[in-house]
Amino acid sequence: MKHLGIEVPVKNVPELDKGFIPLGKFNQAFLKDANKPLDLAVERSGGQVAVYHTRIHGTPEMAQADAYYVERVIKTMLWLYGGFKVYISGDEAVCRKMQEIYSAKGQQAFDFDYMANVYEQPFQVVFCDQVPQEKGDPKAIGRHLEGCRIGFDAGGSDRKVSAVIDGEPVFSEEVVWFPKTNSDPDYHYEGIVAALKSAAEHMPRVDAVGVSSAGVYIDNRTMNASLFLKVPKDQFDAKVKDIYIRAIRDTFGDVPYAVCNDGDVSALAGAMNLGENNVLGIAMGTSEAVGFVDPNGCITGWLNELAFVPVDASPAAMRDEWSGDIGCGVKYFSQDSVIKLAPAAGINLSPDLSPAEKLKEVQKLMDIPGSPAEAIYRSIGVYLGHSLALYHHYYGFKHVLLLGRVMSGRGGDIILDTAKAVLADEYPEVAGLISPTLPDEKSRRVGQSVAAASLPELKK
Incomplete structure (x- = not known):
């Protein structure tokens, strides 16, 4: 297979999708003759930074391949690590190209807007002599099994809920719903409450509620989520950002709760x-x-x-x-x-x-x-x-x-x-x-x- 003038050797191809070019294989082939160092970093909330050291060709004839490779790496870093500021060191021309791509009217305008909204910071791509150092803030989470607990998992096609007593599930159910096509946030709220009440019926009390939900959650608040795709922005800000907090408190009062991205769960x-x-x-x-x-x-x-x-x-x-x-x-x-x-x-x-x-x-x-x-x-x-x-x-x-x-x-x-x-x-x-x-x-x-x-x- 060939892409942007680079031969990509692939032995295993999906029988129903013969045109598939594994990006990892492309990256390996691209790097074989790439010798110019390029450093990338992505900054997210709390001053946390992810760093990636790589190489490009840096020649006019490989400029298109260089830009494609760097853009795909940045795209990967943004959605893997998260971030609102991209640092590039090693090639100003590549940086200018990325500034054009990751802009309000650029090829990746969606990413530009999404990351700015999630982190509530303007999105930027900047050139620097040296990228910042790696910095993380990992946290222990979950594995608390004592007591009578509810676990709610909000998917795009069905919602799942479990009643768990001392680590053992005593009740689980799945209910089909349509959150991604519904513009009324009350539909989502009522579905969440119905699931919580259904699980509560199978326990003597409710000590805590944990929520797994698609989207980005900071301090238990919904920053962005495809589940609420059709909800207008004013309704999102008014009724969705704290939808899980409201549903839990309205149903059970002041019990401990936690809302996490479904991937983390x-x-x-x-x-x-x-x-x-x-x-x-x-x-x-x-x-x-x-x-x-x-x-x-x-x-x-x-x-x-x-x-x-x-x-x-x-x-x-x-x-x-x-x-x-x-x-x-x-x-x-x-x-x-x-x-x-x-x-x-x-x-x-x-x-x-x-x-x-x-x-x-x-x-x-x-x-x-x-x-x-x-x-x-x-x-x-x-x-x-x-x-x-x-x-x-x-x-x-x-x-x-x-x-x-x-x-x-x-x-x-x-x-x-x-x-x-x-x-x-x-x-x-x-x-x-x-x-x-x-x-x-x-x-x-x-x-x-x-x-x-x-x-x-x-x-x-």
């Missing part, structure tokens, strides 16, 4: 499930929810929104409707990926079905041995094998726990087996370091809501 679920740390948790559902528990068992404070991290360098890669970018994880590790690949497998899904219903139709076909739906899961497995190697480059994780409804049933086993085969074949140096696993079937579906229940610490 998926990582916590993985760490608790495995009894290990240094875990990347990936929940494949309505989107790709990712979190990371570091080697010390802490949450890093990174954004971990790998749904918007690029994994495919193909210029024909599928476009994400929300961010407007192409080749990002959301179209490869979610129900969107299953739906995207279905026509290539010869499966026609009714346009009248919701995305969750379309996924269920494909999953039903998996009950038939030799079903054409198997090719969908094999293709996602190839995506995953290549992308885990890319993710490992940034995280250095040891364990990967794969959760979410896309991983349910036989399809999840095919995805895992295929991903392991791709890792062993193309990335043996990584395959020997990491262990991708699936939890048991029940944990795949409701593990996050149980882990969410452990988030708050009880008052002493």
